[in-house]
Amino acid sequence: xxxxxxxxxxxxxxxxxxxxxxxxxxxxxxxxxxxxxxxxxxxxxxxxxxxxxxxxxxxxxxxxxxxxxxxxxxxxxxxxxxxxxxxxxxxxxxxxxxxxxxxxxxxxx
Amino acid sequence: xxxxxxxxxxxxxxxxxxxxxxxxxxxxxxxxxxxxxxxxxxxxxxxxxxxxxxxxxxxxxxxxxxxxxxxxxxxxxxxxxxxxxxxxxxxxxxxxxxxxxxxxxxxxxxxxxxxxxxxxxxxxxxxxxxxxxxxxxxxxxxxxxxxxxxxxxxxxxxxxxxxxxxxxxxxxxxxxxxxxxxxxxxxxxxxxxxxxxxxxxxxxxxxxxxxxxxxxxxxxxxxxxxxxxxxxxxxxxxx
Numbered sequence: 001x002x003x004x005x006x007x008x009x010x011x012x013x014x015x016x017x018x019x020x021x022x023x024x025x026x027x028x029x030x031x032x033x034x035x036x037x038x039x040x041x042x043x044x045x046x047x048x049x050x051x052x053x054x055x056x057x058x059x060x061x062x063x064x065x066x067x068x069x070x071x072x073x074x075x076x077x078x079x080x081x082x083x084x085x086x087x088x089x090x091x092x093x094x095x096x097x098x099x100x101x102x103x104x105x106x107x108x109x
Numbered sequence: 110x111x112x113x114x115x116x117x118x119x120x121x122x123x124x125x126x127x128x129x130x131x132x133x134x135x136x137x138x139x140x141x142x143x144x145x146x147x148x149x150x151x152x153x154x155x156x157x158x159x160x161x162x163x164x165x166x167x168x169x170x171x172x173x174x175x176x177x178x179x180x181x182x183x184x185x186x187x188x189x190x191x192x193x194x195x196x197x198x199x200x201x202x203x204x205x206x207x208x209x210x211x212x213x214x215x216x217x218x219x220x221x222x223x224x225x226x227x228x229x230x231x232x233x234x235x236x237x238x239x240x241x242x243x244x245x246x247x248x249x250x251x252x253x254x255x256x257x258x259x260x261x262x263x264x265x266x267x268x269x270x271x272x273x274x275x276x277x278x279x280x281x282x283x284x285x286x287x288x289x290x291x292x293x294x295x296x297x298x299x300x301x302x303x304x305x306x307x308x309x310x311x312x313x314x315x316x317x318x319x320x321x322x323x324x325x326x327x328x329x330x331x332x333x334x335x336x337x338x339x340x341x342x343x344x345x346x347x348x
Contacts, residue, residue, distance in 0.1 A: 001200070002198040002199065002200050002217075003198065003199050003200070003201070004196065004197075004198060004199070005197055005199065005248065005251070005252075011187075015174065015186060015187055015190050016170055016171075016174045016190075016240065016243075016244045016247075017244060017247075017248070018190035018191065018193060019174070019186070019189060019190040019193065019237070019240055019241045019244050020193075020197070020219070020241060020244035020245045020247070020248050021193045021195050021196045021197050021218065021219070021221065021245075021248075022196070022197065022248070023193070023196045051199045051201060051214070051255075052199060052214075052251065052252065052255045054251055073262065075259050075262055075263060078255045078258055078259040078262070080163075080251050080254050080255050080258065082163060082164070082167045082247075082251070083167070091258065091261065091262065091265075094262070094265045094269075095153075095265060097269065098265045098266075098268045098269040098272065099146060099149070099265075099268065103153060
């Protein structure tokens with residue numbers, strides 16, 4: 001089954017992706033992120049037609065605890081965050097928990 | 110707990126079997142955990158490279174779109190973005206790494222030629238084309254990152270589960286089984302000692318009884334003989 005790529009974020013963030021052909025997007029202006037970002041992300045995560053969700057790293061801060069946890073652990077669709085370069089949000093924590101060592105810190109140094 | 114088991118030979122044999130099975134399972138799971146961690150290390154290296162590329166592509170794309178916005182205006186860029194007709198799609202295939210099913214993502218229609226983009230070539234400038242191209246490259250990197258990160262998340266989950274199972278066997282189940290085994294063995298030894306002691310006591314008692322019986326019989330015989338002698342001595346003097 002073919003799936004789509006979705007983008008969630010401010011209009012400035014999503015425009016570039018729309019230019020590359022992404023048609024599933026949720027525009028959430030910066031001023032409304034506290035109230036509406038949770039719903040927008042949940043909508044996209046619940047959509048079976050979406051395979052990859054793209055978000056900005058900084059937007060994770062606006063999410064409620066539950067939605068943030070879903071974003072960090074979701075595999076179908078997988079959420080790719082871009083912006084700060086470290087990526088993976090909770091991935092680092094997950095690695096620390098599963099392996100017992102902070103491998104990402106070691107690699108960054 | 111050790112107190113819950115009945116100290117019987119049958120239970121001891123059952124516990125021995127369970128210890129054997131648990132130890133074998135523990136060994137296998139440890140090997141699986143180590144194998145998964147090694148596979149994960151390979152994927153982690155790949156993920157670091159992909160992340161680096163992704164950051165570079167994102168920076169490049171940001172620069173290009175900012176330039177397009179500055180030169181053409183935000184409205185023109187949004188207008189071009191809204192006109193896109195071809196949409197990128199992804200298809201997922203499953204790949205198995207040590208029992209963990211990880212996806213292999215195939216993408217189509219991500220990179221497009223100028224005429225496939227759908228916005229008019231005359232109405233827009235090269236800046237928008239460059240921005241669109243940069244974002245197409247960024248999408249390719251994102252798809253690669255999604256593939257690698259999904260694999261990482263799935264493998265981490267499996268590693269965590271396996272680790273938990275190994276620890277449960279090593280620190281909970283096996284010590285409990287060993288404790289139960291020791292308890293049953295001690296109880297059985299105690300029962301054996303009690304049995305020997307009891308047999309000894311019975312033997313002693315029996316011997317004592319036999320001795321008493323013998324003594325009683327001896328005494329009886331002696332008294333009988335005395336009576337007989339007395340009766341034999343009294344007859345001649347009767348005339």
